[in-house]
Amino acid sequence: xxxxxxxxxxxxxxxxxxxxxxxxxxxxxxxxxxxxxxxxxxxxxxxxxxxxxxxxxxxxxxxxxxxxxxxxxxxxxxxxxxxxxxxxxxxxxxxxxxxxxxxxxxxxxxxxxxxxxxxxxxxxxxxxxxxxxxxxxxxxxxxxxxxxxxxxxxxxxxxxxxxxxxxxxxxxxxxxxxxxxxxxxxxxxxxxxxxxxxxxxxxxxxxxxxxxxxxxxxxxxxxxxxxxxxxxxxxxxxxxxxxxxxxxxxxxxxxxxxxxxxxxxxxxxxxxxxxxxxxxxxxxxxxxxxxxxxxxxxxxxxxxxxxxxxxxxxxxxxxxxxxxxxxxxxxxxxxxxxxxxxxxxxxxxxxxxxxxxxxxxxxxxxxxxxxxxxxxxxxx
Numbered sequence: 532x533x534x535x536x537x538x539x540x541x542x543x544x545x546x547x548x549x550x551x552x553x554x555x556x557x558x559x560x561x562x563x564x565x566x567x568x569x570x571x572x573x574x575x576x577x578x579x580x581x582x583x584x585x586x587x588x589x590x591x592x593x594x595x596x597x598x599x600x601x602x603x604x605x606x607x608x609x610x611x612x613x614x615x616x617x618x619x620x621x622x623x624x625x626x627x628x629x630x631x632x633x634x635x636x637x638x639x640x641x642x643x644x645x646x647x648x649x650x651x652x653x654x655x656x657x658x659x660x661x662x663x664x665x666x667x668x669x670x671x672x673x674x675x676x677x678x679x680x681x682x683x684x685x686x687x688x689x690x691x692x693x694x695x696x697x698x699x700x701x702x703x704x705x706x707x708x709x710x711x712x713x714x715x716x717x718x719x720x721x722x723x724x725x726x727x728x729x730x731x732x733x734x735x736x737x738x739x740x741x742x743x744x745x746x747x748x749x750x751x752x753x754x755x756x757x758x759x760x761x762x763x764x765x766x767x768x769x770x771x772x773x774x775x776x777x778x779x780x781x782x783x784x785x786x787x788x789x790x791x792x793x794x795x796x797x798x799x800x801x802x803x804x805x806x807x808x809x810x811x812x813x814x815x816x817x818x819x820x821x822x823x824x825x826x827x828x829x830x831x832x833x834x835x836x837x838x839x840x841x842x843x844x845x846x847x848x849x850x851x852x853x854x855x856x857x858x859x860x861x862x863x864x865x866x867x868x869x870x871x872x873x874x875x876x877x878x879x880x881x882x883x884x885x886x887x888x889x890x891x892x893x894x895x896x897x898x899x900x901x902x903x904x905x906x907x908x909x910x911x
Contacts, residue, residue, distance in 0.1 A: 536848065539882055540855040541671040541699060541829050543721040543728055544872035547787055550726055554780040561775050562767045569782040570766035570773070576785035578734060580793060581701060581716045583708040586736040589759055590781065592774045593731035595698040595719035600628050601733060601754045602665070602694050602717050605743045607634050611662035614639070614655060616647040618677050618824075619670035620858055621696060632750050637661075643861075644820045644831075646677040653685045663692045668700035672858040674820040674831035674867070676704065680711050687712040692739055698722055701732075702788055703800045703828045703871040714739040720777070723800075723828060725872030726784040729777045787873060800827040803870045803879055806909035810883045810902040814890065819865050828871035831857070834864060838895055846892050850885035876910045 538545050559566055577588040615625045615638040629636035641647045664686050669676045686693040694715035702723035714736040721728040743756050762770050804827045811832050819831040840863045857865040883906045
């Protein structure tokens, strides 16, 4: 059997034994009472996780990219314009999806490692008419966390829908849909939910649903919310065969989260992020993301002089810990640590010990034990 490695990449994340157990159960009928009940529970729990008091939740076989696509095609007509607030790689993807469907789209791109400023959003929506503003909450390439609450306050003063790409945030960083005035949170199963990949996950406010119902046509079939809405109301109905085992696992994932409570979960993510950065800083690492935009779910360290990406991460993998490499122009200059979902403090300590051993083996000089000591001081 292949040796198990600790996945500290920006998704997929380690899967809790409770969720693995659910995933491994024999496949049952997609219209059985057991599955229907669990599907309903998953949809109900999802709204609790994003603090949505009204609206509709959707769980569809697919990936986070499908969530992006479904959000766009169900909220825009061909005469309307969208504004994308991009913190990096996945903001650009949102613009590409818009172009693929022929939607007109403007983009505000922040400097990498930082986030778009609320004042920039206000300035842009004051001078242009938009039907939809979309923002990445945490960009997995740059590690930047955007001020979503502040964006929502700016946007709600206009008659504009506001959608948040929470793929690397939802369930690990606070997102209060109703209180903040967010109309859509789109995400995926494999990040903060700690469930294997395979599901596109969305919550639409009543206002967003009203907008979809007002559209006479959307350029989608599988991605049309109105095809899925009857199934979300009654999962015993049929449109397209759901991922039975995956949805059962997702339901268990939401139960794990709510058993912990969201407040405790958010605080745990905050502490884990601080501990990892303290440990790396003590070893001589700096960070690509500007401090004020640090995310509680991902860290992007810059390699010190003399540490090669391929050599370091290969040695680390031999110690049964996986980090991700940099993307685009950051490739080879940084690495990315995902610290979200159901990761325990002991796993973080195990990872930092592995980092020290890997650095020692490639000849990097540091105060041995300092990284692990710094981690434990934060976590105690």
